[in-house]
Amino acid sequence: MGALMVFSGRSNRPFAEKISRELGSPLGRCDIKQFSDNEIWVKFSDNIRGSDVFIVQSTNPPAENLLELLIMIDAAKRASARKVVAVIPYFGYARQDRKDQPRVSITAKLIANLITAAGADRVITMDLHAPQIQGFFDMPVDHLYSSAVLVKHFTKQRIPHLAVASPDVGGIKMARAYAKRLEADLIVIDKRRPRQNEAEVMNIIGDVQGKNLLIVDDLIDTAGTLCNAVDALKEAGAGKVYAACTHAVLSGNAIERIMSSGLTKIVVTDSLPIEDRCSKIEVESVAWIFAEAMKRTFKHMSISSLFDVDKG
Numbered sequence: 001m002g003a004l005m006v007f008s009g010r011s012n013r014p015f016a017e018k019i020s021r022e023l024g025s026p027l028g029r030c031d032i033k034q035f036s037d038n039e040i041w042v043k044f045s046d047n048i049r050g051s052d053v054f055i056v057q058s059t060n061p062p063a064e065n066l067l068e069l070l071i072m073i074d075a076a077k078r079a080s081a082r083k084v085v086a087v088i089p090y091f092g093y094a095r096q097d098r099k100d101q102p103r104v105s106i107t108a109k110l111i112a113n114l115i116t117a118a119g120a121d122r123v124i125t126m127d128l129h130a131p132q133i134q135g136f137f138d139m140p141v142d143h144l145y146s147s148a149v150l151v152k153h154f155t156k157q158r159i160p161h162l163a164v165a166s167p168d169v170g171g172i173k174m175a176r177a178y179a180k181r182l183e184a185d186l187i188v189i190d191k192r193r194p195r196q197n198e199a200e201v202m203n204i205i206g207d208v209q210g211k212n213l214l215i216v217d218d219l220i221d222t223a224g225t226l227c228n229a230v231d232a233l234k235e236a237g238a239g240k241v242y243a244a245c246t247h248a249v250l251s252g253n254a255i256e257r258i259m260s261s262g263l264t265k266i267v268v269t270d271s272l273p274i275e276d277r278c279s280k281i282e283v284e285s286v287a288w289i290f291a292e293a294m295k296r297t298f299k300h301m302s303i304s305s306l307f308d309v310d311k312g
Contacts, residue, residue, distance in 0.1 A: 005052065011068070012089065084121050166215075209237035215233075247272055270283050
């Protein structure tokens with residue numbers, strides 16, 4: 001059996017370094033440069049022939065992050081790696097997972113095709129926006145869950161009169177899993193989205209009067225959905241409102257919205273780098289989950305125990 005070698009792209013190198021520390025081995029050496037016209041050039045400085053190569057790179061915008069991952073996969077295959085595993089903490093373009101209106105792309109499927117065509121043998125990712133995206137790949141996909149970390153965080157808080165809220169109907173399964181483990185009631189917020197990046201809260205299903213709420217979601221982008229949900233819950237008589245989101249995209253004026261909202265605290269993971277910190281945002285690391293999945297994959301061991309926490 002060849003060696004387990006971990007390499008990092010430039011989308012979130014600190015996260016890859018945390019994974020390497022959990023594994024007890026340094027990151028492999030890989031030169032990534034750009035020509036004056038921004039064309040990307042990749043060279044593995046270490047000999048990877050016959051090794052199992054794990055490439056850590058999220059595919060969040062800018063598009064260079066995705067292109068860099070594809071080029072690294074191709075370079076690893078051409079360098080005779082035994083197996084190439086794309087470790088994608090945040091799978092970008094996942095929100096376009098179906099044709100919900102005429103003449104649009106199913107971008108999540110397109111990205112899956114590109115990663116397959118580049119030569120990846122396996123994908124490890126976390127909290128996909130839509131779990132069915134696993135089926136877009138013609139290769140094994142290990143879908144990890146941040147709930148192993150986030151549930152533990154809020155269990156320690158011992159928040160009284162706690163209820164868990166899903167910000168939309170699509171997130172009910174995730175919210176139910178949290179509610180079960182936190183022994184809390186389940187609340188659903190029924191919303192309508194008139195256009196991209198805009199959300200309008202319609203109805204709250206469940207009694208929130210006098211309860212503290214925890215809103216759970218897979219990602220937070222502009223924070224519009226989250227802040228609208230907080231306002232609606234407060235108007236309905238909720239006490240303190242917390243949030244747990246895996247991927248902190250935080251685009252546009254998301255930080256300002258969070259700071260001016262009635263949100264008490266939001267806990268996110270380090271799957272994406274957070275450039276602008278604020279007092280209401282707390283970060284929990286999920287690097288150990290990825291490290292464990294990578295180690296078990298390399299040793300041909302079952303990693304199903306890493307999935308059990310999300311069964312609701």
